[in-house]
Amino acid sequence: MTDGDWDLLVIGGGITGAGVLLEASRRGLKALLVEQRDFAWGTSSRSSKLVHGGLRYLAEGRLRLTRESVREREALLRDAPGLVEPQGFAFADYGASRRKRRSFLAGLAIYDFLAGRRERHWVDAGGFAMLAPNIEQAGLQGGIRYMDAKTDDARLVLRVLDEAREHGAQARNYVAVDSLLRSDGRVIGARLRDARTGSIHEVRAPLVVNATGAWAGALAGQGSAPRLRPLRGSHLVLPAWRLPLAQAVSLMHPEDGRPVFAFPWEGATLVGTTDVDHADDLAGEARVTRAEFDYLLNALRAQFPQLHLEDADVLATYAGVRPVLDSGSHGAPSKETREHLVWDEPGLVGVTGGKLTTFRAIALDVLAHVARQMPAWRPDLSPQPVFAPGFLPRGPRGVPAALLLRLAGRHGRHAQDLVDGAQEGELEFVPGTLTPWAELRWAARAEDVHRLEDLLLRRTRLGILLRAGGAEHLERIRAICQPELGWSDAHWEAEQAAYLALWRSHYGLP
Template sequence: MNAGGHANWQGGWRASLPELLTREWDVLVIGGGITGAGILLEASRRGLRALLVEGRDFAWGTSSRSSKLVHGGLRYLAQGHVKLTREAVREREALLRDAPGLVEPQRFAFPDYGASSRKRRTMLAGLALYDLFAGRRERHWQDASEFALLAPNVARAGLAGGIVYTDAKTDDARLVLRTLLEARRHGAAAVNYITVRSLLKDGDKVTGAVLRDEADGAGLFEVRARLVIDAGGVWAGQLATGGPRLRPLRGSHLLLPSWRLPLAQAISLMHPVDGRPVFAFPWEGATLVGTTDVDHRDGLALEAAITRPELDYLLQALQAQFPELALQETDVIATYAGVRPVLDSGTGDAPSTLGREHAIWCGKGLVSVTGGKLTTFRAIALDVLRQARPQLPGWNDALAPCPIYAPVETPTAPRRMPAPLLRRLTGRHGPQAQALVDAAQDGELEHIPGTETLWAELRWAARAEAVEHLDDLLLRRTRIGLLLRGGGAGHMDRIRAICQAELGWNDARWEQEQAAYTALWSRHYSLPSAASNEPITAA
């Protein structure tokens, strides 16, 4: 058993796993992405005894591989999805209010290359509605000279000006962890690396699930629950039939050093070939570029990875928008790809035109949910619980929205730390921020070069955040596997010095984990090595 990682994760959940899994629960949530975490939080804060299990790591799937944007979705508004956009904008505002330091405003600049005044007015009208939903006025038009000062590296030829508006960004994996931590404060439990082998039934009614501990191979457990909620995202629906048909779509991204693509705000642009929206924005000390929208045909058992056509497509957009920078694939630090659970319209429409609504379907003792957006996870959770309420006799919560996270005191540090850094630690780690600071050793309250991550965040994750494998630590608890070349290989000696003892791994285990992580990073997070004939679907 992993003494370091297991013993401290929110009170030793895995250390007491046999006892934990023999309890009877009101709700068993399957899936440790943002949707499952949101359901766990909303259920537990409303008095339900709730347990979440995740077959891999928390946020392993789509919820650590998103575009990192908390946004209303302007293109969804343009496609007529007014209700979805209104809901997303309102949830964005709630997250900005309740999760400062984790969800932060991000200004966007959209260059206009000779678009008609009518098209410009249409865009501004759409943004006016966007702002109306948020109760603020952020949009404005800048002429070519003003816009060039705002975004000095954009192409000048034909630049008529640009539109500026505000959305938000986050660290999606940390958003999941913060939500699970908040659920724990309300008495919930969550365990990673627990797979569902089958459902328990009494006649045709689901009464729980047979679970297996994949981390320790400790055998099978029968867990009883009044209601099982399948929140597996793109994997949802594998436990029961009757749900909507999904169209898994892959979105791939690039990370570049901020000095190669320096941006004071996000740049939103239209791809020169097919007119799809592409963006680049500052994130965690690097510049993040995305995204593609292609049908994912490689199956869901393995991690998704960018293809050569997707890499070329994104580089083509950058080279057209920032011609003077002469960006090449050698400038790319890392790549990543995620598979979105998009509902299939059945019409064969281009991927980027499909909506991002969620779907819920119910059986006896089982409720399943899929689709939706990162931004709207709380709204989805409340909708799921409304559908679930008839199957939980005696529980009659009104399910009115309440603050997503309770206020947290800013930690005090042994030396003076900048207010933005303390805000960041508070947002990302919530009530554990003070313990993280207190655990830091000499030099660990300094940034890892090239990132906004502190060395102390590695120590704390290894000590207290259910790390089972090295990729959990470097790709999800922290993001340095995305932010440093080679996945952080150049800093591995110091990472090992900080984390090995906290994890309770002997030398052989560390070497095994490092080799596995290096191979994983090379396959799924580096530049694609082989050509592919897979097309990039036009908008």
């Protein structure tokens, strides 16, 4: 890795770093990415998993950001079927003023105009109950239905990294940058530490991109990173049978009027999110607090009173930290801008903030800054298809077409090998999820899994979809994955104990 004659070193294996790696390597740069933990370990596996145009930005009058987000959402829907999917949203109306209703519909009209199709509809109370069964009926006037999209955020990062590798890039997990190397005031590379062996290496590159998200200011030797205000957002996951939804439901929280949503995701129901200052040490993982847990559950109890939802209905929780620029206003977290920021110093381009949805646009913005420091490189920075066109894998008779599409979306050029490698019964789903057992085998075989948590929290999402992190299935998971990983019994058992302890402390009920 360090012997390579790199044009570009990207630090951070979240969606931003992955996007920069892909867009740079498809334009001819020889690029290396390093991630201190696992790919997507940071915010990019802990988002709300929506690929959205950002209605909120529209309400704030930020048309440019909405236009860009809608364009990127449409590109992802077109180029990543099976990974990014349309998601209908339903917003119940309990007698809002006519003015409010009209302004919401006007906002949606702009949203539709930007996407080039009409998706918004007013639905009367009877129709709305079909879209969102169990919703509070008292005072329900009807509601508004509109479209956005959803994804599996960690798989999106992995797919982007894989596409970058196809263009000759390299990406390594569990390799941290300890500090930047400088010469005559210019960044000329970085000091890397292998997080598993502790060995130290130096790598040189004419240009370094700092894409470390919420950690942007923590990198030693990093001079000019902006001041960030880390804001935590937490989520709950419930079994679909306890909170069955035909659509995403978005609602205003009865306590403070903030938007909260619940939507069907991977066979379960995902609920989010909060927006609070995150004062914990960024070296550890974020976790939901009791107050956030109650806040989200209270929103569900108010919107779905007859379901009598309780703590024990929650399968898992997770929290992420938004890398939000600090305006210094100390105002409400939701008032801080969600736009990304790019900064330069000689030999380095830094980037932080933004959204999962707009990763391609952010990457192109970063590369415009990179190009200014590399006069010999004159790239065409117009957007290209997110992924090269893919093919549906062929499966044995009886395998549902939706499963093949899912595998094509998540695994791209490897989907056929994944299907071919599946053993008897492994194209069936892990109960209660949409994950076939074969995805576990493939991840263990070919996807840089070094820890059991990589396999269960990011290559697959079983850790946040199953009660107790999937403890009841660990025996079968072990039978499939231990031989693929080449781990001894002692190694597996130590990993299993570490995973279950992590799950209890950070993904269970607070």
